[in-house]
């Protein structure tokens with residue numbers, strides 16, 4: 227008999243149900259999907275009980291940790307929504323250089339606990355993202371160019387499997403579970419209640435350079451940045467933003483580089499040699515900064531309380547080809563909040579113990595942000611429709627910006643996708659856990675207009 231108290235178990239029609247359903251999604255664009263049951267877990271034992279209840283009642287389970295899936299992946303029609311947002315415990319072992327963190331822990335909360343010990347972790351860029359979905363989906367965090375996607379720093383997980391058992395999985399005891407947890411994103415088949423992480427040394431200092439250029443230099447700046455990446459230390463995180471710049475009150479192309487320094491050397495110096503360097507309209511040069519300030523900048527780029535549609539492709543195609551094909555996207559940014567991110571990650575080596583497999587030199591991502599629901603279709607068409615036009619350049623998507631429902635691309639190599647499904651068949655033979663969302667589940671205006679579709683592997 228399942229033991230979940232009444233306040234933790236909400237059914238459709240209960241007074242608290244709708245607030246819990248809406249609160250499960252950070253994005254103001256809430257999905258029109260209605261689970262039958264919502265479980266508000268307060269402990270690992272509640273998670274075990276929830277999975278047992280789902281088995282008894284034949285419910286498929288969707289999961290919510292930090293609630294930052296852009297498409298509200300955990301909120302599905304029917305079945306159970308398992309809300310882990312109260313699981314925020316952090317235990318640090320400074321001598322071992324490890325931490326055990328629960329899935330709704332945020333980046334600032336973790337870094338605050340690590341700082342006194344001189345330790346660090348590549349947490350997500352926005353301060354409110356939960357580690358659960360972030361790390362399972364790869365996890366492109368601060369200093370990830372050097373430290374790797376966060377999922378490669380998972381040493382072990384505590385996971386509740388479809389049969390209701392709580393398992394401590396390591397590379398030795400359950401290598402297949404660890405392999406899947408490192409990168410399968412919203413396709414993972416279990417509830418992770420704790421991530422055991424290998425930590426990294428805290429950078430000695432953090433420097434930041436921002437060069438804002440007039441929009442007419444856009445194509446030149448993008449081409450230069452693409453070539454420049456090969457000259458920069460992996461300790462430099464490097465991107466360009468095309469869009470409106472507050473304070474300058476116009477669209478610009480702004481290059482930002484953040485250096486996580488271990489020595490006194492100014493590893494941002496190569497940026498000063500840009501051929502158009504004298505034409506900046508605003509600049510910050512190798513200024514010392516803090517993680518709190520970086521989080522503040524990130525929060526202002528994608529502020530809460532708005533409707534968001536995100537999408538993205540990885541690509542290794544020649545830069546001229548990418549820029550030429552992306553002009554319709556760049557030229558039609560719908561408003562002053564929306565922007566395109568041009569993120570130069572470069573390649574990080576794949577590992578045999580991780581299914582994470584999709585990364586290329588450039589990550590190109592339209593970010594549409596607006597407030598009026600009547601504007602949904604226009605913004606979604608920009609973010610998803612114009613990206614679909616350059617699908618031929620894609621070598622895959624980031625599960626982080628997992629808009630699988632409206633423009634299904636692949637986030638794993640074909641071999642890793644096939645292996646993931648084999649492992650799933652063993653551990654979740656009845657399909658208790660929801661897997662990747664399909665276009666038929668999308669409730670966006672874009673889908674209603676008949677645009678959501680699956681793109682096959684190129």
Ligand SMILES: Cc1cc2nc3c(=O)[nH]c(=O)nc-3n(C[C@H](O)[C@H](O)[C@H](O)COP(=O)(O)OP(=O)(O)OC[C@H]3O[C@@H](n4cnc5c(N)ncnc54)[C@H](O)[C@@H]3O)c2cc1C
Nearest residue numbers: 291292293294295300351352356358359360366412418626
């Ligand atoms: C403002 C903002 C900034 C972002 N910045 C970054 C960034 O810098 N780098 C980056 O890589 N990504 C970034 N993302 C994307 C983010 O990492 C993903 O949306 C991620 O899924 C969020 O995790 P979450 O736990 O908050 O989300 P949730 O919506 O709670 O979870 C998403 C899905 O992940 C799976 N999942 C989550 N927790 C568990 C668990 N404990 N066990 C099993 N499955 C689970 C489930 O399928 C769930 O539906 C950002 C998102 C936003 C909204």
